[in-house]
Amino acid sequence: AVRMPSERHTDETRPSHLAGALMAGGVIIYNAANSFLDHHEPGFHFADEGWFREDAYVGGADKAGHFVKRAIMARELTIGYEYFGYPRPLSVLAGFAVSSFGGLVNEIGDGTNRYGFSYQDLIMDVLGAGAASLVTLTNTEDLIGFRFGLVPNASLPEDPDSDGFGKDYSHDIYTADLLLTGLIRRTAPALWPLRFLLASVTYGTRGYPFSSPAVRQRLVGFEIGLNVGE
Numbered sequence: 001a002v003r004m005p006s007e008r009h010t011d012e013t014r015p016s017h018l019a020g021a022l023m024a025g026g027v028i029i030y031n032a033a034n035s036f037l038d039h040h041e042p043g044f045h046f047a048d049e050g051w052f053r054e055d056a057y058v059g060g061a062d063k064a065g066h067f068v069k070r071a072i073m074a075r076e077l078t079i080g081y082e083y084f085g086y087p088r089p090l091s092v093l094a095g096f097a098v099s100s101f102g103g104l105v106n107e108i109g110d111g112t113n114r115y116g117f118s119y120q121d122l123i124m125d126v127l128g129a130g131a132a133s134l135v136t137l138t139n140t141e142d143l144i145g146f147r148f149g150l151v152p153n154a155s156l157p158e159d160p161d162s163d164g165f166g167k168d169y170s171h172d173i174y175t176a177d178l179l180l181t182g183l184i185r186r187t188a189p190a191l192w193p194l195r196f197l198l199a200s201v202t203y204g205t206r207g208y209p210f211s212s213p214a215v216r217q218r219l220v221g222f223e224i225g226l227n228v229g230e
Contacts, residue, residue, distance in 0.1 A: 015085040023080050024098045027073070031102040035109025047116025052218065059205035059218045061169035063124045066103065068174045070128035071146045074099035078136055092133050099129040114165060143182030145198075147175040156207040156215050164209025173204040175223070181230045198227045 052060030078095035082088060103125025111117035128146070135144050151173045181195035200223040207216035 015081075015090075019084040020081055020086065020094065023077065023084075024094070027077070027098050027102045028105055031106040032109055035106045035115075036112060038109070039114045040112055041114055044111045045116045046111065047118045049118050049120050051120055054216075054218065055213070058166060058169050058208040059216060061172060061174070061203070061205040061208065062167075063120060064174035064203040065148065065169070065172065066121050066124035067128035067131070068146045068148045068176075070099050070103055070125045071132035072148075073102070074129035074132040075136065078133070089137075092136050095136075096129045096133040099132075100126045103129075140182060142185065143179055145177040145179055147177065147200075149173055149175070151204065153206055156211040158210045159212040162210050162212070166209055168210060169204065169208060170206045173202050173221075175200045175202045177227075179227055179230070181227060196227050196230050198225050199223070200225060 047057075049062075050056030050060075052063060074095040076095075077098050078091045081091035081094045086094065103122055106125075107117045107119075107122050110121075132146070135141055150171050153170050155168075155170060178199045180191075180197045180199070184191045184195050200221075202219075202221035202223055204219045204221070205217060206219065
């Protein structure tokens, strides 16, 4: 039998639940492996990592990392679910939920290793995924963005008496961007030649957790840069 055009359209746009489930499962498996296999310790324990305090674990760089990376993950998952045929609102919800749940799985795993379950990490995970989802729902991807990258900092001297553990974030930088292309489009079209610029707030640390507390640094930065994508 020959199907009517409307019937063909319905079949072609039907969401691929298998692909969506596999994508979600991959995120969950990755987060579980990332934490449950890391220096396992007996029992389950919690950790108060101190947010962004001077004496916080790695100076709070990991908190910025949790926010930015979960935001990027939620955004990419949303794009993936739309590609697999899900409508925009459901794709955004799925991206937020899978990204946040991945963070929860990661923290549960951390509860079994040397780091401990950190409610601060989980809050930043949810806030990051929520921020990206809100940007998508409001169609402001051309206005607000999040990035992370590497900076060529010289390593600070390590303290032989340091009992710190974990990752040294001295070469990592986390960025929230205001993209001028979106701002100009909405408020000042006459400034269109400036659409290639972006203004950013950055966060990074140096010397955590292996250098002496006297030389450790928590760095908030402001950046004017090029919007290469634009």
